[in-house]
Amino acid sequence: MPIHSKRQDMIIPHELWCQVFVYLAPIDVISLGQTCQSLKALVTEKSVWITILTSICQEQALFKPSYPVQDMDVAQLQRAAMGPTLFQRRLTKGAIPTDKLNEAKELEPASIVELDGLLEAAGPNSTAPSIDARRWNVHRRLIPGGRFLAHVKHLKPQRSVSNSQMEESDELKSFLVEIWDLGVAGSAPLSNPILLANKRFTRGASQHVVSVVAFYTEETPETLRLLIALGGGDFVMKVFSVSGLGEGNPSIQEAAALRVDTNPVTEYLHDGEEPIFRGDLVLTRLDDTIIILWNFSRGLYTILRIEDDGYVARRYAFYDNRIIFTGRLLFMFFGGWGKGEICVWKVPSQAEFTQVESDSKVNLFIDQAYTTPDITLPVELPEAHEHMFASLNVPVASSTFPISFDVFVSAGARGMAARAGKMTPRRPAQGARFIIGWTDPSSPQDISSNDLGLNVKHVASFAIRPPVTGPATPAPYFAPALSNSSLSVAFLESGVKEYPIAGEKGQERAIFAYTISPGGSASVRMAGPSIGVENMDSAPASVSVVRLVDARKRPRWSACRASGRLVAMAVSWHDYPPLLIDYIH
Secondary structure, X not given: OOEEOOOOOOEEOHHHHHHHHOOOOXXXXXXXXXXXXXXXXXXXOHHHHHHHHHHHHHHHOOOHHHOOHHHOOHHHHHHHHOHHHHHHHHHHOOOEEHHHHHHOOEOOOOEEEEOHHHHOOOOOOOOXXXXXXXXXXXXXXXXXXXXXXXXXXXXXXXXXOOOOOEOOOHHHHEEEEEEEEOOOOOOOOOOOOEEEEEEEEEOOOOOEEEEEEEEOOOOOOOOEEEEEEEEOOOEEEEEEEEEOOOOOOOEEEEEEEEEEEOOOOOOOEHHHOOOEEEOOXXXXXXXXXXXXXXXXXXXXXXXEEOOOOOHHHHHHHOOEEEEEEOOOEEEEEEEOEOOXXXXXXXXOOHHHOEEOOOOOEEEOOOOOOOOOOOEEEEOOOOOOOOOEEXXXXXXXXXXXXXXXXXXXXXXXXXXXXXXXXXXXXXXXXXXXXXEEEEOOOOOOOOOOOOOOOEEEEEEEEEEEOOOOOOOOEEOOOOOHHHOOXXXXXXXXXXXXXOOOOOOOOOOOEEEEXXXXXXXXXXXXXXXXXXXXXXXXXXXXXEEEEEXXXXXXXXXXXXXXXXXXXXXXXXXXXXXXOOEEEEOOO
16 A cells, blocks of 8 residues: 655555565554554555564564464564564563562463473374373473474383383384474463374484474575484484474474484583574584584584683683574683683684585594684673682574673682571672674674674673672573573573571572663663674663563573563473463463
8 A cells, every 4th residue: 555645746655665664663663553544554454564574583583484474363463573572571571670689579471381281192103002291301492483392202211010121112212203383472372282293203222312403594484493412322413304384284304314423522412502503504512622513404514622722721710601603603602710701713614514424423533633713802800800700691592793791700609608507698799791793893794804803892880789698690591592692681590588508498599581771771772783892881780680480490491582482491291390481472
């Protein structure tokens, strides 16, 4: 529908308005429709909101088949497009200062759904139709968009009552991949999720699933990819292709595999880190220093041993380290006693990769040469000295610049009088927010230069003063998908009740979403995609928090910020019963 201006020779076509709308926040588009009858008619057209939602999917890296746009009405499309904004508001509305965090009430979800039904069926061609749900080991991954859930499970072996021998069955030699429909985001989740597809795949007798990651590529945005990592013996990565989710006839097929002979390196992921995908390239970190880069579509790989002459000393000095992978650059953030730094490696060109052999097996050699960082960026910490420990809050799921990260500096065990029968001192954590960005964001980013054109800027200082024993600490792995590059919302863990060091009750702790506000004003976004780092000055800031529901009992969540949904990523039903939380429907 064209919009006529007062001058009859000027007509703004419908297509041009749609292009304008994709640059506006959905709430602003709705407000624009309240200015005149012509715009009101335009912004209530379904095609406009399909265009806006498609843009939101691209911006937020959401899986498009999550939204059956042709079956959704305008109100549903608007609600889906506003999902990221609504969730951000939920995590900031009613926030309180950190010196009162013990008074914070849990953020009330719009709904909570128990997902017990996901464990009732044994799967296709099962030889054991009746299986105790508590025997499943489970990994869950919420697909970006919040509608679909990848559910990967396998049985834990147990001894036979009659002969004390370990039982054998098909279930113990395989794992089951399932895709469930939880309901379209923006409406209440289905009380009984729908199983869309499942398929059984073989595994080694001693192997077990250690990670499940969901992604899609720009070349095939309608096809979901699942990367499933298995540990025990060798370390194995398998990529599965899930097609037809938006067409009602989904199927699951294995697309690629890589088997890593990890002897003498551990076969497990480093410190709970999960593989990171960027297009067809997957980064996986084993042990402290082994990085595997795998192009699964071309069958190529390379191995980086991220160590140099000073790394061993740094490893003992810096207990906290995090990785960000952009596809072209690898950042490793170090924090620890009194110091901080960021090491940066350029990703080798595809010509330097090695072809995977026909048996898909890769050997790791302990005598492989170290790959020294291309550059090292220092991080100036507040109150840095040997008795102060620096811990990091890094948006590990981020890939776009500029990237914000926080450092919490607090007294560690060496600086506390933590003796039996005494309380540890109430010590605030001194915090600093930094931004990594291009020194000159207006010029093309050329990483061929010696300094890579990167800069680290200190943009804000803050203090977190919980009125309880001990300092607050970052919780970057609580729900990594919720923290974007600007770190507009991040997470911390803190005690909420005092307790004696030698007491029997222990300390009650909780997870909080926190936002940083310059000068104590309302929460603002502190960095954007067009902002450089040289023109930003450090400023005092305040921190406010919102307590999240029952977070300590389920320490890790798969989440989608566009839908406001979180699913417990449990590995054992007995420890963590399946749960879906929806904050905004």
